[in-house]
Amino acid sequence: MGSRIVQVDAFTNTPFGGNPAAVCLLDNLRDDRWMQHIAQEMNLSETAFLLREGKSFRLRWFTPAVEVKLCGHATLASAHVLWEEEYVQPNQTIYFETQSGQLTAQRHGEWIELNFPATPETAAEAPAGLLEALGVSALYVGKTTFDYLVEVESEDIVRAMQPNFSALIKVPARGVIVTSRARPGSDYDFVSRFFGPQVGVNEDPVTGSAHCCLAPYWSARLGRTELTGYQASARGGIVRVRLDGDRVHLGGQAVTIMRGELAGR
Template identity: 55%
Template structure:
């Protein structure tokens, strides 16, 4: 069966966030999928299985399955359209552990329809401030992650987290954000997931399901242009609409292979 590696939330090879995408010819067991994800050693490997009205979609890091992933969903849609398995004008539907998600083309961007994952203020986890090494302006959490606002974009760029300490926090990941310092961007972020085997994720679509409503409350707007400040960097168009988050990005295929 074919296995592609696609860089998501970028239009340049070797930027954005790479995801492996595998279209299954028959259902596979959880351990088999976990083994493939471990072999790929990317932040996410996506497995698609055809259904009558869409695709079942599951996401695995090298060490465990996760409930929501943006960049591997975007990569999956790109794969289905680029290979001609699905016509480019068709809206795609994915059944996932976070319910039905969809993807559609908007010129040369792919728009994902994702759940809104609002954070609420929470008690600061004991090792958090020490692990990040910066003053925290806000700390909140949702069902998956802890979100932290810090003073400046410069602080985010210079972060050198203690991943051993971050991994002890009971959350999928730590999302660190601030206002953007350069136009046309509204906010920036870096995202750390050592608890699920990914110290830093290059570009994290699902994190923006929390970042969007957080910055909506601070900036008083529903449309955002966001940048994730990893070494590879990535750009996302983000919109809140009818209680959902629309995430738009681009993608480029860098590897076409065969899983034997």
């Protein structure tokens, strides 16, 4: 028998929306090369690999090009699979051991809430070519541990952007978050898009880890610790955020699309 693999659409309650991730349930340790090959084969923005370690699960994330240190939507997908496949009970907290420390997931009805580290930005100069590659003017530019954050004037600008990915790949960061306040009267507070050509993902449909920056950023500007973000990619997705000191609670839903078994060893 090969390892089981499940494809899940995360941060949506509708099939073919949100951000697709593959979740590979391992029964023994696998080497990095094998996991990278599986991620390339799946060709999704992230493939998550889970291995039970006592009462916790070792969790690693791979894009088709590289391993990353933090990923929200593939963690949400992993929690969804563990509950749906009855690896854990519905009322049981899931503990993930990762390169970004211990992360947790809890189930609240149809919603899953992840507990992630906040990654606040600090003001920064835009690196050469960044704004030109995005084709926008910035109200603000900041830098997190992973990414650049660019605030623009309106939701219309965020939605209409058509970045030059050949130029954007030269920016020295995992990715670039572009964000603005939502239109007045919206069901959400802010919008964003995420571009990561350096890690093999030109545009990520819904990026949980980006909201670890967006939560403290918009909390400071809007004066609230609980907010709703909409990632305005072609697929789109909703992320509820709750800022709690140096942690961010990310809320989302997920839908299983496919189940299978990996034949290769």
